[in-house]
Amino acid sequence: MSGSKKHHSHHRHTLGDALHFASRFISRPGSIGSVWPSSRQLGEAMIENVPLKTGDVVVEYGPGTGPFTSVLREQMPPGVEYLGIERDPELHRNLVRRFPGMRFHLGSAEETHEILDHHRLGKARLVLSGLPFANMPADLQGRILNSTREAMHHDGVFRTFTYLLSAMSPRTKHFKRLVGEHFHHHHGGKTVMKNFPPAKVMSYSKPTNK
Ligand SMILES: C[S@@+](CC[C@H](N)C(=O)[O-])C[C@H]1O[C@@H](n2cnc3c(N)ncnc32)[C@H](O)[C@@H]1O
Numbered sequence: 001m002s003g004s005k006k007h008h009s010h011h012r013h014t015l016g017d018a019l020h021f022a023s024r025f026i027s028r029p030g031s032i033g034s035v036w037p038s039s040r041q042l043g044e045a046m047i048e049n050v051p052l053k054t055g056d057v058v059v060e061y062g063p064g065t066g067p068f069t070s071v072l073r074e075q076m077p078p079g080v081e082y083l084g085i086e087r088d089p090e091l092h093r094n095l096v097r098r099f100p101g102m103r104f105h106l107g108s109a110e111e112t113h114e115i116l117d118h119h120r121l122g123k124a125r126l127v128l129s130g131l132p133f134a135n136m137p138a139d140l141q142g143r144i145l146n147s148t149r150e151a152m153h154h155d156g157v158f159r160t161f162t163y164l165l166s167a168m169s170p171r172t173k174h175f176k177r178l179v180g181e182h183f184h185h186h187h188g189g190k191t192v193m194k195n196f197p198p199a200k201v202m203s204y205s206k207p208t209n210k
Contacts, residue, residue, distance in 0.1 A: 043071035054079030056125035
């Protein structure tokens with residue numbers, strides 16, 4: 001997506017966002033997976049060059065306090081169907097309040113396929129993930145990737161990111177291997193230094209034979 005910025009108020013992290021996020025992190029570190037919300041720059045890099053059109057379905061995993069959601073709200077063309085899937089009830093409640101008119105499902109990305117059916121939505125043209133894959137057990141990673149592949153349109157795009165600092169960790173390496181078994185990897189994802197910690201966007205498409 002590019003060029004079609006609408007002028008909504010720009011979302012910046014307020015101190016309240018950051019503290020809210022940090023408090024959820026402290027109470028559930030394994031499932032939040034990061035101590036600081038992503039930057040707007042990372043959000044923009046996550047949706048760069050994905051041409052969306054009316055009727056397309058966009059799914060976001062783990063919107064958290066909404067940094068990617070707010071970039072999407074500004075840049076999605078009219079008529080694109082958005083669905084955010086957030087597992088934390090308190091974060092979910094805040095998303096509903098903060099983004100009126102956008103749809104959020106309280107549940108897990110493991111059930112994306114069923115969740116899309118439940119909302120009578122078709123297959124996803126873009127799946128944007130803010131999930132802490134590198135902190136997840138391997139079986140959960142596998143369930144989410146299976147469900148993602150099933151829920152994706154044949155020419156859909158799956159975008160996720162890894163923190164540069166953890167690129168060499170065994171869990172990140174395992175995730176990269178696993179995601180490579182489910183999807184085709186597109187090289188050349190953007191590295192975003194204006195994020196804490198700096199992150200690299202990874203982009204995948206659905207293999208034709210799966
Ligand atoms: C690292 S935070 C990222 C939040 C936001 N996308 C960002 O980049 O700032 C991960 C988010 O994913 C949510 N989450 C974790 N596991 C999930 C799952 N299986 N399904 C849906 N959401 C999940 C957490 O509650 C949290 O809001």
